[in-house]
Amino acid sequence: MWIPDHIVDQVRESSDILGVVQDYVRMKKAGNNYVGLCPFHEEKTPSFNVNPSKGIFKCFGCGKGGNVLTFVMEIERLEFVDAVRWLADRAGIKIPEQRVDREAFEQTEVVYHALRFASEYFTQKLQDPVSGAVALAYLQRRGLTENTIERFQLGYAPDSWDGLLKAAERGHIKPEALERAGLVKKNDKGGYYDRFRNRVIFPVWSHIGKITGFGGRALKEGPRTPKYLNSPETEVYHKSFVLYGLYQAKREARQQGKVLLVEGYTDVLALDQAGIGSVACCGTALTPQQVKLLGRFVKEIQLLYDADTAGAEATERAIDCILQNGLDASVVSLPEGEDPDSFVRKQGADEFKAYLQDETRDWLESFFWSAKQKNTLSTPQGMRKEISRVAERITWLQDQLLQKLYIQKTSQLFGVLEGDVAQEVAVHFRSRQTSANTAPAQPESSETVDTIPEPERKLLELMLEEGAPMIEYILGNMSLEEFQKGPSLELVEALVALYHGHTRESDKLGSIDVGQLQISALGRQLAASLLIRQHEISKKWEEKKIAVPKLNQNPKRIAKDCMRRVKRKLIKGEMKDLMSGITSAEEGSEAQLELQEEYRKKSQYLISLEKGEVFED
Incomplete structure (x- = not known):
């Protein structure tokens, strides 16, 4: 998509660079400039400068500089066009799309409009003293404050087959738009009915702050009523590409270089309320796309899953996904029977933060202690199998020094010679290389395709x-x-x-x-x-x-x-x-x-x- 130069100029001139920067950095006036700690590299002495009159920024520590568009592209990890649109939304400027894109753009905007309307409808229903009383009581029992409910725009879908449908009709939103947004479903007679009914609603944002879908928690469970119901795939929502809470947590995550990954919506809410940013998958296991998205903001993902068998298995799969996609992984083990939501409410914010500090292990330590607890290291065969699994993971690391350090650590933890670990790593490297070398010779063969x-x-x-x-x-x-x-x-x-x-x-x-x-x-x-x-x-x-x-x-x-x-x-x-x-x-x-x-x-x-x-x- 191309945006005319005069529109780009209008967006840039309408955007106060100091106001934009102050959303991310605490700035202090120094003469004609403002200075603060650079958001792009670690420093103790402020070297990041903003000149509001000239509309530019410059860091004399890392060298990054430019105008407000450059800043948004860097800080939000956006392409140029997306940065222009991001600033345009902030400034209330409507961008006329190029003719070839206008129809698609307008169609997508219809979906976003329906989602925004639905979010406001759900929020209003939660605040209604009559219809929202049960839902609000549920959230309060979970220990959620008014500020948290407002910050995450939690809502309530009434126990009605057409509550949203009728409200949208009064708001001049067609049922077809609601269906495309995943908010209603078609019945056998060609009519429509609300997808979310009698549920607490959790809006799901994209990382740039657009509501793309919803999660709903049933207030009354039954044999045919799923506890959680998520939006279906739509043209703006794909659950494998989105992370709940990322929009709210990304600034803290970027500053710390790491982020907590938890299992559920309420885990994210409880941790955020305690001053700890976190994200959660939306009804899927962790995907490569989600890891790559987090890679725009952090270098390390800390896994904080429930302390049960399913949580342990999910942790192992997530570690593989994280390492294979270029990020570092660490694990926080909770006491048996706990989840992040319950544990932070019991411990309180300060004690929970101290627990995170003390109990975080890198992926190798976590793997070793897990194997020890499962008693898989008690035989030579079991030890051999677990070391081989570690060796394969080491080959996924992209830093050679890090590979050597993990080889040393594996030797120390498992009590085997460092050379033997290095040899096993080499075996996996050769296996990968063989696969890589033989793969190009196969594309024209139907054998691989036919195995599907x-x-x-x-x-x-x-x-x-x-x-x-x-x-x-x-x-x-x-x-x-x-x-x-x-x-x-x-x-x-x-x-x-x-x-x-x-x-x-x-x-x-x-x-x-x-x-x-x-x-x-x-x-x-x-x-x-x-x-x-x-x-x-x-x-x-x-x-x-x-x-x-x-x-x-x-x-x-x-x-x-x-x-x-x-x-x-x-x-x-x-x-x-x-x-x-x-x-x-x-x-x-x-x-x-x-x-x-x-x-x-x-x-x-x-x-x-x-x-x-x-x-x-």
Whole structure:
């Protein structure tokens, strides 16, 4: 998108650089300038200068300097156009879009407007002394103050099928806009009903401060009522790309160079109330996209998950994701049975901060003590396996000195020779190198593409053929982690990126040139093979003007069946692993009981899956 120069000039001239900078830095007047500690590097003596009359800033410590746009691009990690729009929003300036982009821009703005309206509606309902009394009492029981409720714009969705729908109609917002924003659903008769009902509402912001979706906590649970309900995938909301609380925590995170990652909305709220910034995933495991987003602000992610078996397993997966994507990982272990919300309320802010200081371990120490507690180091075979896992993680580190230091530390912790650890690391390096060297020779072969399970191939095919609505439906019910790594996952991520650039009414994604997808040759080969399989017959018939029936007469039903098959396989694999753990655990031990409970939950989920109860239409 291109913005005319005169508009850029207007935005820049309308933006008070001192006012913008003071949102991030405490400034003190010094002659014609203002000085403060630089937000871009660590320093004890202020060397960061702002000259309001000239509209410029300069740090004499690190050398960074420029105008208000440069500052916003640096501090918010934004591209030029996004920085202009960020400042324009702040200054109340409307940017006329280029004609080619105007329709898409206006369509997206309709969704954002619907989300803003919904947030205000939910907030008003929470503050209503009659309708919001139960929801407000729930939040107060969780120890949340009025300031926290206001800061995070918490709300309440009334126990009504059309409360938001009718309010939006009075506000001249069409049901179609609410549906695109994920706020209402269509019924069998073609009408609409509210998605969120009788729930405490948690608005989810993008990192630049736009509400993109919502999470809802049920006030009355039932067998068919999920405890938490999140917005579906929309053109502005994708749960694998967003982190709850990042907008509120990013300034502190940037200053400290690290951020706490917790599991739930209420964890974020309780910690923020105690003066500790944190973020949480929105109904997914930690994804590479989320790590890369955090990498704009921090170098280290501190994992603060619940003190149970599921939390421990999630911690291990998150460590892998963090290290593989270039950031450092550390772990804070809570006392058994605690979560961040409950623990900070018991301890109080000061004691909790002291606990964080004392109990934070780097990923290696955390891994070692976890292995020790699980008694996997008691045999040579177990020790060998755990050291190999550590060695693989060391290969993911991008700093050679850090690699050497972790090799030394592994030697000390596990009581083995440093040279033996280094040798194991070298084995994993060679394995990675071999994979990297052989990968380019395979793209033109169909072998790798053909290993993708048929249900997953069909889901990819449906997304290519049906376009945006099917991408939204499938990714509203499946996470990216459920797709097979490699060309399949790469293609899904490319379709998501393309989907965000199209309106719901745009051409189907299957009609575009595969070469436009930002993927590898192998990924393009997969996309092309799927499209060819769908359209090679119809293309020839079309040339002869023979009517061709649609190959997928009921695409949503087919998609649901394929998703069920994919999820069933994954769940059964997890249940198999749990059963192995149950068998090997000490009879009647707490660890075995936790594994049995987790197995029971998986079994119940499998039953719900077979009944189709886990899918959102």
